[in-house]
Amino acid sequence: MAAIRCSGLVKRYADVVAVAGLELTVAAGECFGLLGPNGAGKTTTIEILEGLTEPDAGDVELLGMRWGGGGAGGAADRALRERLGIQLQETQLADKLTVAETVRLFRSFYTSSHSVDEVLALVELEEKRGAWVGKLSGGQKQRLAVACALVSRPELLFLDEPTTGLDPQSRRQLWEVIRRFRAAGGTVLLTTHYMEEAERLCDRVAIMDHGKVIALGTPRELIASLGAEHVVEFALVDGAGRVPAPEELAALPGVQAVRPGPDPTALTVAAVHLAVPALLGLLERRGAELSMLATHHATLEDVFVSLTGRQLRDA
């Protein structure tokens, strides 16, 4: 049975279409990532799935149930909420409550739940048990938010940009929490604009742009769709020599695709050992001077760039 199934989702705000006919199916036990730049419609989508935003059109089914049975906030909705764990992007928990008091408050809303100690152990916040929420670091607050989502022993966990703004160490700690939840059989839907996070955590990802899914698959499949595994990026010193035309670059041995600058120019490359010497030779003949040259394994970031022509971060 699918944990999440939705079709034809549409949500319009006054001057913008946030979600434009979205279809998704997430299998039970899967970790599914919604990727995309800010404003792509990720948060609107996840909040429609969570039953917090009313869609203008479309159908949502979670764990075989639908929202609004018996009216908003009715018994049927509450029964469904018992089975979900939700972390919202902007929630600020009360500053003047302690970590344990906060978890205990959320715990009291559910009929079945972890003990306070169990859930604090899950997110490694045992030492902060008695600390006021206002005194926690960003990473600790975020783990507390996830603890409040996990306290109900959910079958389905929604995380909206759980690691945005966190330092690398805090990010890794949260990834570990999510991995443990999955290992215990839970289903996760998360949104992120960190491609690395999606590659590491998700079984499948949907790349969103302007309220639509523009690519869907496992991270490996999506990267393979580029047709090459490496990316070579370079930039030239201004005014030195003549910049090679995109067609010339595309003709170099081993080059699959070219994304011209301004800065930097990126080549999708199947064979780095052929393409790089050929590129250097071409630049030398033109008298061009390199200001930067880098190669890396292709990532989901490159997939997004090749699909939209824009970088994720500044899209």
Added chain:
Amino acid sequence: MRDRPLVQLTLARMREFYREPEAIFWVFGFPLVLAFALGIAFRNRGPGELKIGVLRAPGDSVIAAALDRSPALAAAVLDSGEARTQFRTGRIALLVVPGDPLVYRYDSTRTESRLARLEADEALQRARGRPDVASVRDERVTEPGSRYIDFLIPGLLGMNLMGSGLWGVGFSVVQARTKKLLKRFMATPMRRSHYLLSFILSRLLFLFLEIAALVGFGWLMFGVAVRGSFGALALITVLGALSFAGLGMLVASRARTIEAVSGLMNLVMLPMWILSGTFFSYSRFPDAMQPFVKALPLTALNDALRAVMIDGTGLVRLGAPLAIVAGWGAVSVGVALKIFRWR
């Protein structure tokens, strides 16, 4: 053992309140400071000596001496320029111009001046030989219950119930909404009724501390007694607290920002601070305004509190003001539940 959501929500409310020193001051400290300052400033000490000017003219010293013989008066002989200045600035209550007839110059709208006129006339007529025709004896008493502080303490109690009801509920709800905490709660199976009830419950628990602080202070510091029953007083304050908590809920039902809700709360409270007879009797307002003033919840609450504390009235005779208080609460909650923005 399972935690009960209503208990946990109420505990959270109370913790957030008592861990906020500013809130403690405004709810408990401020009314006491106000009661103390006003109680001292307006304590009953009588009018003291009334200052009387005598214009420099033939016969002035005889008149001044006669006035000075009265214990209630202090006379001074003044040149005409000096007399004019002191009269205009209110430093003398009355100016006596020697001559025949004697002239009393005073402002008849000032209580003090009218008193000075009576005392001065008495002293001067006696000095010229007027006899007393009836024999009288003075009995001086000070009656607790008739002083300003006796009037003030119930008013402050009412004002405090209004302020803490509106701020306590309105502010917290809007803060939870702006911080998206309300939305987060909506993502759990929490019952909405539990959320709203938790505000009422925590208000009621703090209420008893508020009353005890203010009534106890009035009693210890100024000997303000409660003439009626404590049961009646408790019932009225509970009703008042519930009503204003309902009004707070209404004020907070749609507002998305703290600024918006602060503005709304001041809009609701300001007319009642002035009109509802907290610091002075609302009977001073013109007759045309009286029906409006009496329909305000704080006016009704203050009337009921004063009736119990000062007059010792029983609850049965307070049906009208209590119905007004309850009506405001019920209508506010009804409307609030209809239009409440849960996200």
